[in-house]
Amino acid sequence: MSSALTGQQGIRVSRGNVFSFPVHSHSYFELILYQPFVGHVQVNDNRLSAQAPLALLMTPSDLHSITVMGETAPFIKIAFLQGMAGEYLLEQLTAPRLLSPVPDQVHRLFQKMAEERPHAELIILLRALLLEMVEGSVALPAPTVSGKSALMTEAMTVIGDAFQQDLTLEGLALRLNVSYQHLSSLFHKQLGVTFSAYLTDIRLRHAAALLSDSSLSVTEICYACGYRNLSHFLRSFKKRYGATPKQYRAKNLRDP
Numbered sequence: 001m002s003s004a005l006t007g008q009q010g011i012r013v014s015r016g017n018v019f020s021f022p023v024h025s026h027s028y029f030e031l032i033l034y035q036p037f038v039g040h041v042q043v044n045d046n047r048l049s050a051q052a053p054l055a056l057l058m059t060p061s062d063l064h065s066i067t068v069m070g071e072t073a074p075f076i077k078i079a080f081l082q083g084m085a086g087e088y089l090l091e092q093l094t095a096p097r098l099l100s101p102v103p104d105q106v107h108r109l110f111q112k113m114a115e116e117r118p119h120a121e122l123i124i125l126l127r128a129l130l131l132e133m134v135e136g137s138v139a140l141p142a143p144t145v146s147g148k149s150a151l152m153t154e155a156m157t158v159i160g161d162a163f164q165q166d167l168t169l170e171g172l173a174l175r176l177n178v179s180y181q182h183l184s185s186l187f188h189k190q191l192g193v194t195f196s197a198y199l200t201d202i203r204l205r206h207a208a209a210l211l212s213d214s215s216l217s218v219t220e221i222c223y224a225c226g227y228r229n230l231s232h233f234l235r236s237f238k239k240r241y242g243a244t245p246k247q248y249r250a251k252n253l254r255d256p
Contacts, residue, residue: 009119010081011126016213017072018050021205022198023065023191024160025153029085029093030058031078031129033102033110038070043096046140054100055110057133061157062096072212076110078126086127092134099137106132151176152190155183163202164226169195203227204240211249218245 018037033055034041041048042065043058050073058064060082082090099106109129113122154176159167172195173183187195203225210221219230227233237245 010084011119011122012079013076013113013122014079015074015076015114016209018066018068018075019072019205019209019212020068021066022201023063023156024202025061025063025157026058026079026160027060027157028161029060029080029082030056031080031126031133032056032058033076033107035073035075037068037073039066039068041066043098043140046096046098048098048100052100053102053107054098055102055106055133055137056099057093057097057130057137059093059096061153063153063156076114078110078113078129080126084123084126085130089127089130089134093130095139097133097137097139099133103132103136106136149186149190151178151183152186155186159199159202163199163206164224166228167199167226199226200236200240204237207233207237207245208241208248208252211245212252218249221245 018034018039020039023042034050034053036052037050039050041050041054041056042063043056044063048054048056082093085093106129109125109132113125113129117125155172158172158175169184170180173180176183184195187193187198191198193201207221207225210216210224211218214221216224218234222230222233225233227236234244237243237248241248243251
């Protein structure tokens, strides 16, 4: 998404339905409004119930995941680069923040940002939202000592940003300036899975969300999730979900 953010002059607004997603992080900020669903959101060491609407601000490299145990619910997400916040607000955005209950004014600001608007107006609305978060939310506690190293966190950040691209363990190791063997060992020790399994999980969960929330064709979704071979994508998806992408969409399609 980082390249898409650059293309959108530093802000990208999206909406859809919440799906479970494994632990990941990004190199940019995320501001998300969740409607209630059965499950929870994990931000670093903080497990947050989703029984009521909540607004979350996540800073770059915060580890976060979503667990959905029932019906999904709508969300609005604003991803933005740090330059969009302005100097004063950026100084306040040093930790993830939680706002719940969510005031009507914040709901309205999210809804306005989800509409088609000029870039200059998006910046104004974003800063108004950030000001509400700074003044009305609580900073989430800092993470305690974690089993995940700074290197593993950085690796997950790169994957979260670049899973739609051609990404290999060798390329990731080169990008992080570590050996292939050391990085492979870290995935086993700290995540309990291989690099390939983690990347595949991220891609297939994204594919399932697109099948349920978009009108993109199966082929378009295949390439949007980082696959370069449709047959491979179809086999991987059916192995994971027990259904072809078309069968999965027929059962799970929701209004975008």
